[in-house]
Amino acid sequence: MKFVVSSxxxxxxxxxxxxAIASKSQYPILDYFLFDVNKDTxxxxxxxxxxxxxITRMVADSSDGDGVIAMPSKMLLEILKKLPEQPLTFDVNMETLAVDILSEKGKYNFVGQPGAEYPEIPKVEEDKASRLQIPASLLMTGITKTLFATADDELRPVMNGVLFEFSPENLTFVASDSHKLVRYRRLDAKAEFEASFILPKKPAGLLKNILPRESGDVMVEFDHKNAIFNLPNYKMVCRLVEGNYPSYTAVIPQDNPNKSVIDRVDLANTLGRVSIFSNQASNLVKLHMSTDxxxxxxxxxxxxxxxxxxxxxxxxxxxxxxxFKSAFLADILDNISSDDIILEMSDPSRAAIILPFEKKENEDEFMLLMPMMINA
Incomplete structure (x- = not known):
């Protein structure tokens, strides 16, 4: 088998x-890329x-024969990083699994692993699967707006991901680490059904990385265990977080008579300077509000x-x-898309709500931050 591809x-x-490759794999074959080459290039x-x-899909410049072989990931990446742009010829002996990479000025050879040893990719159960299409740009925004607020909690794994809620009215993304909560809702994305799943932090980060490379729609398929994101040039299959997401609406204070409108960038810059003088253990900053x-x-x-x-x-x-803990407040200010923000509060012991002053059409952006005891 032989194929030619741009370096x-x-x-x-x-x-x-x-x-997607783990730094320490439990199976040696998972340190390899699986190449599936077809005669149609x-x-x-x-x-x-x-x-x-x-899974990524690309088109080779040419191919002769087809086959499946696993090639070492670190070796391939190191070679390619140090090569200038040029066509590379991969010459694979499918019997011995010997691989020769021919460049313009050199040759690299190594032995691959049988493709049959690579783990089978999980599938969603057809009779239990739900499907819908989401614009790539919308999915990118939803993940970007919420991913920073996910937790790293071994005791509560349901908090370590982004909650997707589908309904005939909207599509909602939610994330919380019990200190801050973010809810990003899109009114222009709807499903014909009501369903939800929790996307773990790692696959959410992988999607955030590849979505800017794509345009058009993403086909999302999911059941109670797995989700598949089908993009034009990429496909991601991941195991979902098992369990029920906490009822986040219960922590949202309903009566917040104290309201402040302030320039987001000014507050963020001030916070960055003043927080340098906070106690390193608590990271506490105080906001004293009075007229204007x-x-x-x-x-x-x-x-x-x-x-x-x-x-x-x-x-x-x-x-x-x-x-507030200044790092948490800074995170929220960095991830809210508005020149001015609204800060709504009831009293110093209850959660504060942070909203964009300038609201975009079909978007509902909501952030909540738990306070810190000032005299603790």
């Missing part, structure tokens, strides 16, 4: 799927860690350092002071 094109596809390449499988003014302050008594800055804002409510 830079191959590198681009391999790098996109290589993130179509080339499918697979990478997997059993939990998530990435917000004072952002922090201190570390152990090192006798402190800082504060005043910001102009529109504030409607009683004078109050509330504390």
């Amino acid at each position: 830079s094109d191959l590198l681009s596809h391999l790098q996109a799927i290589s993130r 179509s080339l499918n390449i697979t990478a997997s860690d059993l939990e998530v499988t990435m 003014e917000m004072v952002v302050s922090a201190q570390d008594i152990d090192f006798s350092v402190s800082a504060f800055e005043k910001l102009t804002c529109q504030y409607d409510g009683t004078e109050m002071e509330i504390g």
Whole structure:
């Protein structure tokens, strides 16, 4: 079997799927890319860690014969990274599994592994599967808006992913680490059914990486165990998080009479400067709200350092002071798409709601942040 492919094109596809390979694989074959070559020049390449499988589709310049063989991932990537753009010829002996890579000025050879040893890719159960198409750009936005808020909690694995909720009214993405909660809803994406699943953090990150390369629609298929994301040039199959996502609506305070409108970038920059003076253990910053003014302050008594800055804002409510972990507040400010934000609060002990002041059509963006005790 022999095929010719562009070195830079191959590198681009391999790098996109290589993130699926675990740093320490329980099976040696999972350190390999699986190449499936066809006579019609179509080339499918697979990478997997059993939990998530990435498949990329590309077209070879030419091919002679067909076959399936596993090739070492690290070796291939290192070779391709250091080669200038050029056609590469892969000459594979399917009996001995010897592989020769012929470049313009050299030759590289190694021995592959039998393709039959590669684990079988999971499938969704046809009679239990749900299917719908989602625009790639919409899926990208939903994952980007929520992924940063997922948890790393071994005791509650359901929090370690993004919740997808499908309904005839909208498509909702939710993530929370119990300190912050993000809900991103699209009114222009609807399903003919009601269903949900929890996409783990790793496959969500892989999708976020490959979606900018694609356009058009993504076909999503899922059952109670697995989900398949079919893109024009890529396919991702992953195991879903088992269990029920907590009722996140229960933690959303309904009555928030204290409202502030403030410039998001000004607040983010001020937070970045003032938080340098916060206690390293607590990372606490205080926001003191009064008429037309917000004072952002922090201190570390152990090192006798402190800082504060005043910001102009529109504030409607009683004078109050509330504390937040600055890193969490900074995350939210970095991931909300609006020049100005609305900060809604009831009292210093209850969650604050952060909303975009300028709302986009068909988008409902909602973020919640739990406060810290100021006098703790």
